[in-house]
Amino acid sequence: MQPDKRTRNTVNIPFAVSHGSAAQRIESELRRSIVALELPPGIRLSEQEIAERHGVSRQPVREALIGLARTRLVEIQPQRGTVVAKISVRKMMEARFVREAIETAVVRRACSSFDRQSRQRIDDLIDMQDHAARRDDHAAFQRYDELFHVALAEGAGCPLAWEAIQDIKSHMDRVCQLTLPGPDAMLPLIEQHRAIVAAIDACDEDAAAEAMGRHLTEILRALPRIEAEHPELFSS
Amino acid sequence: MQPDKRTRNTVNIPFAVSHGSAAQRIESELRRSIVALELPPGIRLSEQEIAERHGVSRQPVREALIGLARTRLVEIQPQRGTVVAKISVRKMMEARFVREAIETAVVRRACSSFDRQSRQRIDDLIDMQDHAARRDDHAAFQRYDELFHVALAEGAGCPLAWEAIQDIKSHMDRVCQLTLPGPDAMLPLIEQHRAIVAAIDACDEDAAAEAMGRHLTEILRALPRIEAEHPELFSS
DNA sequence: CTGTCTACACTTGTATGGTAGTATACACCG
DNA sequence: CGGTGTATACTACCATACAAGTGTAGACAG
Numbered sequence: 001m002q003p004d005k006r007t008r009n010t011v012n013i014p015f016a017v018s019h020g021s022a023a024q025r026i027e028s029e030l031r032r033s034i035v036a037l038e039l040p041p042g043i044r045l046s047e048q049e050i051a052e053r054h055g056v057s058r059q060p061v062r063e064a065l066i067g068l069a070r071t072r073l074v075e076i077q078p079q080r081g082t083v084v085a086k087i088s089v090r091k092m093m094e095a096r097f098v099r100e101a102i103e104t105a106v107v108r109r110a111c112s113s114f115d116r117q118s119r120q121r122i123d124d125l126i127d128m129q130d131h132a133a134r135r136d137d138h139a140a141f142q143r144y145d146e147l148f149h150v151a152l153a154e155g156a157g158c159p160l161a162w163e164a165i166q167d168i169k170s171h172m173d174r175v176c177q178l179t180l181p182g183p184d185a186m187l188p189l190i191e192q193h194r195a196i197v198a199a200i201d202a203c204d205e206d207a208a209a210e211a212m213g214r215h216l217t218e219i220l221r222a223l224p225r226i227e228a229e230h231p232e233l234f235s236s
Numbered sequence: 237m238q239p240d241k242r243t244r245n246t247v248n249i250p251f252a253v254s255h256g257s258a259a260q261r262i263e264s265e266l267r268r269s270i271v272a273l274e275l276p277p278g279i280r281l282s283e284q285e286i287a288e289r290h291g292v293s294r295q296p297v298r299e300a301l302i303g304l305a306r307t308r309l310v311e312i313q314p315q316r317g318t319v320v321a322k323i324s325v326r327k328m329m330e331a332r333f334v335r336e337a338i339e340t341a342v343v344r345r346a347c348s349s350f351d352r353q354s355r356q357r358i359d360d361l362i363d364m365q366d367h368a369a370r371r372d373d374h375a376a377f378q379r380y381d382e383l384f385h386v387a388l389a390e391g392a393g394c395p396l397a398w399e400a401i402q403d404i405k406s407h408m409d410r411v412c413q414l415t416l417p418g419p420d421a422m423l424p425l426i427e428q429h430r431a432i433v434a435a436i437d438a439c440d441e442d443a444a445a446e447a448m449g450r451h452l453t454e455i456l457r458a459l460p461r462i463e464a465e466h467p468e469l470f471s472s
Numbered sequence: 473c474t475g476t477c478t479a480c481a482c483t484t485g486t487a488t489g490g491t492a493g494t495a496t497a498c499a500c501c502g
Numbered sequence: 503c504g505g506t507g508t509a510t511a512c513t514a515c516c517a518t519a520c521a522a523g524t525g526t527a528g529a530c531a532g
Contacts, residue, residue: 021314022485057487058488060486062514070306078493078494078514079493079515080493080495080512080514082514095396097345098396098397101337102338104337106337158333160404164400167403171396257514258515283483283484292516293517294517313484313524314484314523316484316523
């Protein structure tokens with residue numbers, strides 16, 4: 001049934017060169033699908049099926065699932081099965097709290113010294129995000145949003161801050177995914193980004209921290225509505 | 237050469253029941269060895285050798301190494317080898333910064349409301365840590381220190397904060413390991429713990445945050461000396 | 473003696489077979 | 503007809519074998 005083991009991997013390269021190993025590719029792909037809610041919370045994930053769908057063996061799939069379990073996107077129940085984790089409001093609130101703690105500290109630090117190259121990049125990112133919003137392109141919007149926060153951390157000289165956030169952000173991502181399609185949800189976020197940058201330019205620590213705090217509080221506004229509309233996605 | 241595949245796993249259970257799967261057991265064991273500097277930075281780790289030493293196959297070892305690579309304790313160089321990562325002063329400083337951001341926010345929150353059970357547990361932990369210090373038991377001291385910070389996060393209603401810290405703490409752990417054996421390094425830390433708790437009891441947010449900040453700045457004091465004494469452990 | 477080229481010994485990455493454990497459905501007994 | 507024991511069909515987990523890439527030592531030509 002398999003055409004040729006030698007060529008199989010090389011055939012896959014062209015359209016998904018994102019990461020080197022198959023395990024990393026599959027982890028990225030699964031993470032994207034889960035965050036995009038294409039794989040809804042509660043659904044069972046079969047190593048076998050995923051392996052067949054991607055044309056690889058079960059081993060890389062297993063490593064991918066272990067990676068996802070580390071960020072709590074899936075729950076591996078030993079000898080029983082693996083399911084996509086439900087969204088926990090509690091964990092989401094905690095993640096938001098921790099993220100606010102980190103990012104307010106980051107922007108305060110950015111007020112003291114900010115890398116010039118990152119500063120320029122941020123303007124570009126905001127522009128591109130603006131265009132994405134006007135095209136109503138949610139995926140691009142979210143990608144540029146992420147890059148904005150990455151650039152902030154790097155510009156402040158603390159790229160590790162974003163790594164720390166990434167590990168907990170999974171609890172928030174799916175909620176954000178649900179809020180973006182709402183009417184006029186994107187443009188205010190861009191304005192908040194601009195406010196943060198303006199405060200940094202003015203070297204006003206308190207204003208920058210406050211702006212970041214407001215920005216990261218935004219997600220709480222739509223939460224009750226989202227939870228009421230999609231109760232099946234949430235856990236407790 | 238293998239005595240009996242059926243019995244091998246069950247034989248291993250009695251003396252190392254720490255975590256369920258072999259992969260998790262080995263990851264914990266390796267993490268401990270690396271943090272304790274029994275496996276010095278720069279040393280090569282062979283999947284094969286570790287597998288033989290633990291009496292398992294390469295697969296669980298591989299998963300353990302992937303887990304360690306996620307927290308940057310080891311570096312997996314594809315098709316080349318895996319080495320214990322050197323201590324990066326830059327990353328350590330960044331991790332310290334992020335950790336301070338998180339934990340100061342946690343203690344501020346703890347001033348508003350703190351779980352009573354955790355509050356009692358913290359007193360016990362400080363006592364036990366004090367005894368460990370007087371016995372000059374570094375391992376126990378570090379364990380209770382960690383449990384103290386865990387209890388703080390849990391008491392403040394944000395256990396996720398500690399998870400986030402854990403992911404970046406590896407950059408600091410080995411430096412702490414080097415500073416503890418110094419003369420009179422442990423007792424001041426305990427006093428700082430007490431100061432933090434006292435500020436929380438007094439519901440004084442600013443004092444609690446400041447006490448935590450001082451506590452987490454302590455690691456910077458000994459850093460130059462450590463780096464000068466053990467330059468081979470550091471990267472750049 | 474020196475530079476290049478090749479074959480080999482190593483590594484990580486992947487594929488595949490097999491084992492232990494759990495849940496479920498079905499037959500069987502009370 | 504209700505409750506219990508058993509067989510079966512899954513699962514994650516582990517062991518083993520193989521593939522593919524990398525660094526190095528040694529042969530060989532100049």
